[in-house]
Amino acid sequence: MDFNLLLDTDSYKGSHWLQYPPDLTAMGAYLESRGGEHPDTLFFGLQMLLQDTLERPVSQGDVEEAADLWSAHGLPFNHQGWQRLLSVHGGRLPLRIRAVPEGSRVPTGNVLMTVESTDPALAWLVTWVETLLLRLWYPTTVATRSWHFRELLRSALERSTDDPVAELPFRLHDFGSRGVSSHESAAIGGLAHLVAFRGTDTVAALVAGRRHYDGPMAGFSIPAAEHSTILAWGQEHELEAYRTMLDRFARPGAVLAVVSDSYDLWNAVDHLWGEQLREQVIASGATVVIRPDSGDPVAIVPELLRRLEARFGSRLNGKGYRVLEHVRVIQGDGITATSLPVVLEAILAAGFSVENVAFGMGGGLLQQVNRDSQRFAYKVSWVERAGRIHPVHKTPVTDPAKTSKAGVLDLIRDEQGYRTVVLERPEPHPASCLQTVFENGALRRRCSFEEVRARAMQG
Structure with missing residues (x-):
């Protein structure tokens, strides 16, 4: 099946561009594992996902196909926004994705990846790609589960093997x-x-x-x-x-x-x-x-x-x-x-x-895993309106466990281990563990599979 970014999202997102404040000029979101079967996660799969999806430029044909489908589906279509993507950006997404290096093992409850917009007119793209990027739960959960099987087997081998x-x-x-x-x-x-x-x-x-x-x-x-x-x-x-x-x-x-x-x-x-x-x-x-x-x-x-x-x-x-x-x-x-x-x-x-x-x-x-195995979530944590940063987060009184993080977020590692920090501006912390992997439609950093393995072994 040919990939079309305009069709790889949830139906209700088709109308979200009309729901945001009119003075919205930027937005930032983050991915985290909120907890689950294991106390940490082994981050994996982003490079593979980006190469198959967001690294592919949107085409005029994609826009025309989507315009027909969304109209027939009963939802408004942001024709002007997608045409801007084509005319101004050549179909390449004005987004910046920063993430921990693949193979990193990070305690749950910490930021694994951040996404921010780079075009003031297309800030809504940050949440358009949520559906797609949240699928990182699958390779990360399988990698995490296999790693914990490895630790279980390692312990048994250390007891009984030379x-x-x-x-x-x-x-x-x-x-x-x-x-x-x-x-x-x-x-x-x-x-x-x-x-x-x-x-x-x-x-x-x-x-x-x-x-x-x-x-x-x-x-x-x-x-x-x-x-x-x-x-x-x-x-x-x-x-x-x-x-x-x-x-x-x-x-x-x-x-x-x-x-x-x-x-x-x-x-x-x-x-x-x-x-x-x-x-x-x-x-x-x-x-x-x-x-x-x-x-x-x-x-x-x-x-x-x-x-x-x-x-x-x-x-x-x-x-x-x-x-x-x-x-x-x-x-x-x-x-x-x-x-x-x-x-x-x-x-x-x-x-x-x-x-x-x-x-x-x-x-x-x-197969016997799902998004809740490690309780993955992708949430907006800040917006910029009329040039001013506003931290945002959800705090549902009916389920405090679903409270999300607020502010411009980053991940650092010090003598106490990994720690999520809040910044004043969307600029990396000097000791940031997050790397810019994707920016304005291009993959900025690649890693080999052996590098992923070596990083996992280091902890």
């Missing part, structure tokens, strides 16, 4: 492409997940990383079986299905994953893998990852580890936990924010290192 740093990047694999609402969601959410991890089966995320963040390869995967490749052999030839995986992909140093619960997981582990294919697995020099895909993971994973240990052996690492030889496990079914810590504790309680198990998430990773 080299947690090496093990961590591939502990949570993205299986979410089929579980989201669109290809766009797969790309945006999938890339957000890869800020914290490096394992994915969401190809759209890799394309987004190349196109928007100069990332040659943001994530990796391995040869893996699905139920269809096992079922196609028939139950009587289940052994041949598994042997084919070994014949095709098992080489020294290689890693391959085989779903093994199409029929009877325990028979597959005890007899097919553990007896008939045992020597081939060992001789191959590969690591074979067994994937269960049904049942309660809190019970299934420890039992699977015990049975694999009985067939393939284990060693004791420096932390006193057992590490399987030749085989591993990936649990991709039933993993949620609630179940993951319980599964991790069950693994440790059974005496196994968490390095034995990787996890996968699908819709729960990329």
Whole structure:
């Protein structure tokens, strides 16, 4: 679908240009996470969003298309305003967007981004783009959620693994492409997940990383079986299905994953893998990852580890936990924010290192989030009328939690951490953490995906 900024907003904004004070000459708004599931947010996705939307100039065709639609929709159309955008600005938006660098982890309740107008006649554009810019909640929320999964897994690895740093990047694999609402969601959410991890089966995320963040390869995967490749052999030839995986992909140093619960997981582990294919697995020099895909993971994973240990052996690492030889496990079914810590504790309680198990998430990773997961809001905080700055904010007596911030806002960081400050004029604080990313229709600052990752690691 071709992008048209004049059609990418909410219906009620079509009449707002007639509602503002006639002496309005400038306006400023901000984006924040007011709180939610996590105490901080990992900011991500602005560069990708701007490249696909606001960096594209508005055209005469866009105006004509919008004029027809808005009139038919029953709302007034600001023909004069949009024609000014074309004649004076060449279709490029007279806005300035300042934001924290992508990958920054900022406590909730702080400004993440500010937007201000640069043309006195088009100040209303600040709120016209609210609908579009507020969609930053999605990549930021996914990136934040994945980061907190990373911290949970890091803690478990530090308890049970000799080299947690090496093990961590591939502990949570993205299986979410089929579980989201669109290809766009797969790309945006999938890339957000890869800020914290490096394992994915969401190809759209890799394309987004190349196109928007100069990332040659943001994530990796391995040869893996699905139920269809096992079922196609028939139950009587289940052994041949598994042997084919070994014949095709098992080489020294290689890693391959085989779903093994199409029929009877325990028979597959005890007899097919553990007896008939045992020597081939060992001789191959590969690591074979067994994937269960049904049942309660809190019970299934420890039992699977015990049975694999009985067939393939284990060693004791420096932390006193057992590490399987030749085989591993990936649990991709039933993993949620609630179940993951319980599964991790069950693994440790059974005496196994968490390095034995990787996890996968699908819709729960990329789809089961919404704007209220981190309570995102985009609000006007100041207006300029007849050359004078006026702080503005909402203070609803029916819900004080929705009180917004007032004034020209900025974000600084000192010995006490991040802090939102109020300024007298729309000029950056000398110690501002916000950078001008977009100005008058052009992207002013770009970052690479590796820079985003490095910043996230720094905190």
